[in-house]
Amino acid sequence: MTAALDASPPAAAVNALARRHRLRPLEALPWLAATAAFFVFPDYLPLGAQILINILFALSVDLILGYAGIATLGQAAFFGAGAYTAGLLAAHGWGEPISGLVIAGLVAGIIGLLSGAVILRTRSLTLLMLTLMIAVMLQEAANKAGSITGGADGLQGMSVWQVLGLFRFDLFGRTAYLYCLALLFLGWLAARQLVHSPFGRSLTGIRENEARMHAIGSPVFRRRLVIYAISAVMAGVAGALLAQTTQFVALEVLSFERSGSVLIMLIIGGVGRLYGAFIGVPLYMIAQDRFAQADPVYWDFWIGLLLIIVVLFARTGVLGLFEQLLRRWSPRR
Amino acid sequence: MSTALSAFVSIAFHGLAYAMVLYLISVGLSVTMGLMGFVNLAHGVFAAAGGYVMTRLMAGYGVPFPLAVAAAFIAAAAGGVVLERLLYRRLYGADDLAQVLMSVGLIFMSVATAKYLWGPLAQPMTPPSYLSGQVDLGFRSFPTYRSFLIVAGAVLVTLLWLGLERTRFGARVRAAVDNRRMAQSVGINTAGLFTATFALGSGLAGLGGALGAEILAIDPGYGLEHLVYFLIVVAVGGLGSIKGPFFAALLLGVADTGFKYLLPEFGAFFIYALTLAILLWRPQGLFGRA
Numbered sequence: 001m002t003a004a005l006d007a008s009p010p011a012a013a014v015n016a017l018a019r020r021h022r023l024r025p026l027e028a029l030p031w032l033a034a035t036a037a038f039f040v041f042p043d044y045l046p047l048g049a050q051i052l053i054n055i056l057f058a059l060s061v062d063l064i065l066g067y068a069g070i071a072t073l074g075q076a077a078f079f080g081a082g083a084y085t086a087g088l089l090a091a092h093g094w095g096e097p098i099s100g101l102v103i104a105g106l107v108a109g110i111i112g113l114l115s116g117a118v119i120l121r122t123r124s125l126t127l128l129m130l131t132l133m134i135a136v137m138l139q140e141a142a143n144k145a146g147s148i149t150g151g152a153d154g155l156q157g158m159s160v161w162q163v164l165g166l167f168r169f170d171l172f173g174r175t176a177y178l179y180c181l182a183l184l185f186l187g188w189l190a191a192r193q194l195v196h197s198p199f200g201r202s203l204t205g206i207r208e209n210e211a212r213m214h215a216i217g218s219p220v221f222r223r224r225l226v227i228y229a230i231s232a233v234m235a236g237v238a239g240a241l242l243a244q245t246t247q248f249v250a251l252e253v254l255s256f257e258r259s260g261s262v263l264i265m266l267i268i269g270g271v272g273r274l275y276g277a278f279i280g281v282p283l284y285m286i287a288q289d290r291f292a293q294a295d296p297v298y299w300d301f302w303i304g305l306l307l308i309i310v311v312l313f314a315r316t317g318v319l320g321l322f323e324q325l326l327r328r329w330s331p332r333r
Numbered sequence: 334m335s336t337a338l339s340a341f342v343s344i345a346f347h348g349l350a351y352a353m354v355l356y357l358i359s360v361g362l363s364v365t366m367g368l369m370g371f372v373n374l375a376h377g378v379f380a381a382a383g384g385y386v387m388t389r390l391m392a393g394y395g396v397p398f399p400l401a402v403a404a405a406f407i408a409a410a411a412g413g414v415v416l417e418r419l420l421y422r423r424l425y426g427a428d429d430l431a432q433v434l435m436s437v438g439l440i441f442m443s444v445a446t447a448k449y450l451w452g453p454l455a456q457p458m459t460p461p462s463y464l465s466g467q468v469d470l471g472f473r474s475f476p477t478y479r480s481f482l483i484v485a486g487a488v489l490v491t492l493l494w495l496g497l498e499r500t501r502f503g504a505r506v507r508a509a510v511d512n513r514r515m516a517q518s519v520g521i522n523t524a525g526l527f528t529a530t531f532a533l534g535s536g537l538a539g540l541g542g543a544l545g546a547e548i549l550a551i552d553p554g555y556g557l558e559h560l561v562y563f564l565i566v567v568a569v570g571g572l573g574s575i576k577g578p579f580f581a582a583l584l585l586g587v588a589d590t591g592f593k594y595l596l597p598e599f600g601a602f603f604i605y606a607l608t609l610a611i612l613l614w615r616p617q618g619l620f621g622r623a
Binding site for chain 1: 372439564599
C-alpha cells in the first residue's frame with residue numbers, strides 16, 4: 001500500500017494538470033481586444049470581420065495540425081464548400097443566415113467525413129498530396145460548373161436576410177463584425193472544450209506516438225477521422241461567414257493560396273496552442289492590409305522571407321517565442 | 334485518314350511532347366524527394382528560372398537557342414547548389430510541414446522577384462527558324478518544335494537512365510536512396526552526393542522549363558501554377574525512382590491532353606480524380622517501394 005502511495009504523482013503536477021483547462025484571466029484578452037476594436041476602429045470593421053473569419057479558419061487547421069498532427073494542404077476545400085453552400089442557398093431564395101451556416105457546416109463536414117474516410121488511411125507525403133487533390137478537384141469542379149457557381153466570375157446575386165430577424169447587414173459592416181465575433185467565440189469555446197477533453201488528449205497521444213495509442217486500444221483511425229470532420233465543419237462555417245458577410249463567393253475560396261496562407265498565419269502565431277490563430281492571423285492580415293496595397297509584389301517577397309525565417313529559427317511561432325522569453329525572465333525555482 | 338484516328342494521333346503526339354517536358358522538370362524532384370526525403374514544393378521555381386534565363390537571353394541579347402538552353406541548365410543547377418547549401422540542408426530530417434512551408438516561402442519570394450525583374454506578363458518564346466514550322470512525315474505533318482521536344486526528351490531520358498545505371502555516380506545515388514546509413518558507412522560522401530543530385534535535379538528542371546517554355550508559358554506564377562502537375566508526376570510515379578516518373582509523366586501528359594481535347598468542359602477534373610484513385614490504390618505510387 002505504501003508503495004502505491006509513494007508512486008502517486010507530486011501535488012504540483014496534479015495541480016498543473018488540473019489547472020490546464022481552467023479559464024485563465026489572460027484568455028479574456030482576445031475578446032476584450034476584439035470588442036474594443038469594434039468601438040475604436042469603426043472604419044476598419046470589414047477588415048476586422050475578415051480577420052475574425054480567418055481566425056476561425058486557422059483554428060480549424062490548428063485542431064487537425066496542432067493537435068492531431070495531420071498536415072494538410074487542402075483545408076480550403078472545406079472553407080470553399082461552406083462558402084459555396086451558404087452562397088448558393090442565399091442566391092436561390094434562402095437567405096436566413098444562421099440556418100445557412102448550419103447547413104454549410106454540415107455540407108463541409110460531410111465532405112470532410114467522406115474524403116477523410118478514404119485519405120486518412122495514408123501518411124505523410126501521400127496524405128499531403130491527397131488533401132491537395134481533394135481541394136484542387138473541388139476547385140476545378142466549381143470552375144467548370146459555371147452555370148451553378150458562376151465559375152471564374154464568382155457567385156453573384158446573394159441576398160442574405162437579417163440575423164435572427166433583427167440585425168440587418170449594414171454598409172459599415174457593424175452587424176457582420178459582431179456576427180463573426182459571436183461565431184468565432186462559439187467556435188473557440190468548442191475547440192477549447194475539445195482539446196482538453198479525453199478525446200482531445202488522445203489526439204495529442206496519437207500525434208506523439210501512434211503505435212502506443214494503438215497498443216493501449218485507442219481507435220486511432222476513428223479519432224483522426226472524427227477530428228478531421230469536426231475541423232471541416234469549422235472551416236465550412238468560416239467559409240459560410242465570408243460568403244454571407246461579403247455577399248459574394250469567388251473561386252479563390254477553394255484555392256491552394258487560401259490553404260497555404262492560413263497555414264502561414266497559423267505558423268506565425270504558433271501551432272498547437274489554440275491561441276496561435278489569434279496572434280498570427282491579425283499580424284498577417286493587418287500587415288497585408290498596410291503593405292500589400294502599397295505594393296503586392298514586395299508583400300509576397302517579404303512574407304516569403306518571413307516564412308523561411310520562422311521555419312528555420314522560430315518553429316514555435318510568436319507564442320512560442322513569448323513563452324521562451326517568459327521562462328527566461330521568470331525566477332528559477 | 335479518319336477523323337477519329339487523326340484525333341488519336343494528335344493527342345498522342347502533343348501528349349508525348351507535354352510528357353517529356355513534365356518528366357524533365359519532375360525527375361529531379363522525384364530523386365531529391367526519394368534521396369533526402371525533402372518535400373520541395375519550390376522545385377517548379379528552378380524550371381521557371383531556366384525558362385526566364387533562356388527567354389531573356391534569346392530575346393534580350395540575341396543568344397542562339399542551344400547556348401541559351403545550356404545557360405538555363407547551368408543557371409538552374411547553380412541556383413540549386415546555392416539554395417541547397419544555404420537553406421535546404423538545414424531541414425533534412427525535419428517534418429514534412431516545415432519543408433513544405435520553407436519551400437512555399439521560396440515560391441513566394443521567387444514570384445515577387447520575377448515580377449519585379451521581368452514584369453507580370455508571360456515571356457514570349459520563339460523557337461529558332463530551323464525548329465519552327467511543320468515537319469512532314471509522309472502521312473501527316475507535325476509541328477517541328479514539338480517533334481524536337483519529343484526527340485530531345487527521349488535522348489535525355491536515355492542519357493539519364495544510362496547515367497544512373499552505368500556510372501559510379503549513379504550507383505552511389507541508388508545506394509543512398511536504398512539505404513542512406515549503409516551507404517554512409519561504406520564511405521560514400523552522402524552530403525556531397527545530396528548537393529550534386531540536387532544540382533542535377535534543379536538543372537534538369539531548368540532545362541525542362543526552358544525547352545518547354547512553348548507549352549508551359551514562363552510567367553511569375555509558374556512555380557505555383559504547375560506545382561500540382563509536378564507533384565502528381567512524382568507522387569504517382571513513386572519517390573526516388575527515375576523510371577516511375579517517366580511513366581507517370583507519359584500517363585499524365587497523354588491523359589491530360591486527351592481529356593482537354595475530348596472533354597474540355599470538365600477541365601483537369603478527371604486528372605485529379607485519376608490521381609486520387611491511383612494514390613488510394615497504391616499510396617507509394619505506381620513504381621514506389623512500400
